[in-house]
Amino acid sequence: MADTVFVHRRAHRNVGDHACSPGAYVDLGPHRFVDFGADAGACDLAVLGGGQVFQDCVTYAIYRAAVARRVVVWGVGLSDKDRRSLEFDILAGRAALISTRNVGVTGVDYVPCASTLSPLLDAPPAPIHDVVLFSHAKKSGDLRRDAGVPEMANDVASMAEAVAFLASGATVVTNSYHGALWAMCLGRRVLMVPFSDKFRHFPENPPEAGPRDWVNHVDRAEARADLLADARARNNAFYDKVRNLSAV
Numbered sequence: 001m002a003d004t005v006f007v008h009r010r011a012h013r014n015v016g017d018h019a020c021s022p023g024a025y026v027d028l029g030p031h032r033f034v035d036f037g038a039d040a041g042a043c044d045l046a047v048l049g050g051g052q053v054f055q056d057c058v059t060y061a062i063y064r065a066a067v068a069r070r071v072v073v074w075g076v077g078l079s080d081k082d083r084r085s086l087e088f089d090i091l092a093g094r095a096a097l098i099s100t101r102n103v104g105v106t107g108v109d110y111v112p113c114a115s116t117l118s119p120l121l122d123a124p125p126a127p128i129h130d131v132v133l134f135s136h137a138k139k140s141g142d143l144r145r146d147a148g149v150p151e152m153a154n155d156v157a158s159m160a161e162a163v164a165f166l167a168s169g170a171t172v173v174t175n176s177y178h179g180a181l182w183a184m185c186l187g188r189r190v191l192m193v194p195f196s197d198k199f200r201h202f203p204e205n206p207p208e209a210g211p212r213d214w215v216n217h218v219d220r221a222e223a224r225a226d227l228l229a230d231a232r233a234r235n236n237a238f239y240d241k242v243r244n245l246s247a248v
Helices: 015-019 054-063 086-094 159-167 177-185 227-245
Strands: 004-007 031-034 043-048 068-076 097-100 129-135 151-153 169-174 189-192
Touching: 015 159, 015 177, 043 054, 043 227, 054 068, 054 086, 068 227, 097 227, 129 159, 129 177, 151 159, 159 169, 159 177, 169 177, 177 189, 177 227
Parallel strands: 004 031, 004 043, 043 068, 068 097, 129 151, 129 169, 169 189
Antiparallel strands: none
């Protein structure tokens, strides 16, 4: 029996989904990883998240983590509306700890995506492009491209590949949540092109532009120098809470 089962979206071709599990960055003893479509099985702890997976977590806690001794929800996308819902009450009744990557949700720990713990975000090299475009592979049908701006989509094979590309730009334009997050962690100037409200829950949201006119607003991009240190401190504090569960 694994001490810990880490549950996150593993079947999607989205580098953020693959990189967001805290199991890649913290030590909770013998463990394994499963997708939300697979049962946790017998385990001491099932860690759900991160990502935009609130509904997945509710369903999983009820049906697929039934024999897990404890359940923890780590850094998931959670809105105020979700927090007030019956589904949240159900999840809270099963989970020992719940945290969200969205700042300002009442009564829930704010813990940014665990991928901010990755050493890949340390000491980025100097940029070699003025601007790069990091696009969402499935949400970019109306996104304007510019022949002079290098582009990468978020369905790449690894976080290392994505981070190297993001670091190559002094300014990052992106409609990818993790593209915006990692670019800020790298100290790059960021201009977001959001397709949903999930982009608007950072402690200090970067400037936004539309998918067709972003090229006219690149000069509005801003950096967020303190985000990485704060994100790591909050993840490490939550990690301590999770480890302390085993003493109960």
